[in-house]
Amino acid sequence: MIDIQYSAEVQAAKSAGTAIVALESTIITHGMPYPQNVEVATLVEQDIRQAGATPATIAVLDGCLHVGLEADQLQALGQATGVAKLSRADFAACLATGGTGATTVAATMIAAHLAGIEVFATGGIGGVHKGAEQSFDISADLMELAATPVTVVAAGAKAILDVPKTLEVLETQGVPVIAYGQDSFPAFWSAQSDLTAPLRMDNAMQIARAHKMRQTIGLPGGQLIANPIPKGDEIAADILAPIIAQAQSEADSQGVSGKGVTPFLLQRIFELTEGRSLTANIALVRNNARLATQIARELSTLRT
Numbered sequence: 001m002i003d004i005q006y007s008a009e010v011q012a013a014k015s016a017g018t019a020i021v022a023l024e025s026t027i028i029t030h031g032m033p034y035p036q037n038v039e040v041a042t043l044v045e046q047d048i049r050q051a052g053a054t055p056a057t058i059a060v061l062d063g064c065l066h067v068g069l070e071a072d073q074l075q076a077l078g079q080a081t082g083v084a085k086l087s088r089a090d091f092a093a094c095l096a097t098g099g100t101g102a103t104t105v106a107a108t109m110i111a112a113h114l115a116g117i118e119v120f121a122t123g124g125i126g127g128v129h130k131g132a133e134q135s136f137d138i139s140a141d142l143m144e145l146a147a148t149p150v151t152v153v154a155a156g157a158k159a160i161l162d163v164p165k166t167l168e169v170l171e172t173q174g175v176p177v178i179a180y181g182q183d184s185f186p187a188f189w190s191a192q193s194d195l196t197a198p199l200r201m202d203n204a205m206q207i208a209r210a211h212k213m214r215q216t217i218g219l220p221g222g223q224l225i226a227n228p229i230p231k232g233d234e235i236a237a238d239i240l241a242p243i244i245a246q247a248q249s250e251a252d253s254q255g256v257s258g259k260g261v262t263p264f265l266l267q268r269i270f271e272l273t274e275g276r277s278l279t280a281n282i283a284l285v286r287n288n289a290r291l292a293t294q295i296a297r298e299l300s301t302l303r304t
Contacts, residue, residue, distance in 0.1 A: 007068025
């Protein structure tokens with residue numbers, strides 16, 4: 001078995017059998033500059049604590065998998081340069097070669113499962129990129145959801161993606177896509193879209209029971225919980241659509257491809273919205289952390 005270094009707080013929660021929520025670390029290393037990245041990560045962790053669970057921010061530091069970061073480790077990661085962005089393909093290689101890397105959705109799911117954590121809160125999942133019929137650019141997040149039994153709470157797929165195709169791939173892979181409290185599949189920075197979610201659940205206990213039922217009947221993979229951004233924090237879809245189109249056009253004209261596409265688009269959208277996209281992103285991550293905590297607590301009651 002892989003050696004996992006738990007923070008003191010996460011180790012105590014594991015020993016007590018209390019609720020834990022996994023968090024990714026790419027938002028720290030690739031999402032925003034220091035010190036805002038550490039401030040936001042600390043805020044999200046505190047949201048989870050206040051809602052009654054223990055946060056477990058996941059990262060690889062010098063070849064060691066850390067599940068839960070101490071305050072000084074979080075500060076150091078927030079200021080580090082040249083940190084790898086880890087997904088399924090490069091997660092093991094980073095561990096084997098003593099590297100330092102921040103975990104994406106896919107890698108965080110793998111690490112959470114290794115650590116026995118069943119719920120993970122993020123901003124938005126990756127998916128099928130626009131033009132994927134030529135580029136074949138499809139995030140490993142979708143296949144991970146089909147393979148790894150972790151319930152992922154997100155505000156839908158990132159709005160820069162081809163969301164209808166993303167939903168089609170999730171359906172093909174047998175991944176439950178559950179909208180929380182509404183019939184519409186949320187559109188990341190916007191609460192509503194014109195797409196109907198395949199499933200709807202209105203409380204955390206229903207989601208927790210569905211998670212356990214998949215285990216009971218032997219179905220692999222996890223669940224995607226699509227949690228709409230609070231109305232007061234959203235950016236209307238009709239405002240975003242031309243901005244996203246402009247950013248995508250610029251990426252195409254500059255030949256941006258592969259792992260460079262998402263950060264390029266998010267940066268341009270940040271600039272074109274004069275920072276509103278980042279403000280909304282922080283709000284939705286915090287909202288997802290609170291719902292994930294409710295689900296983790298319900299799962300804890302089902303284990304007793």
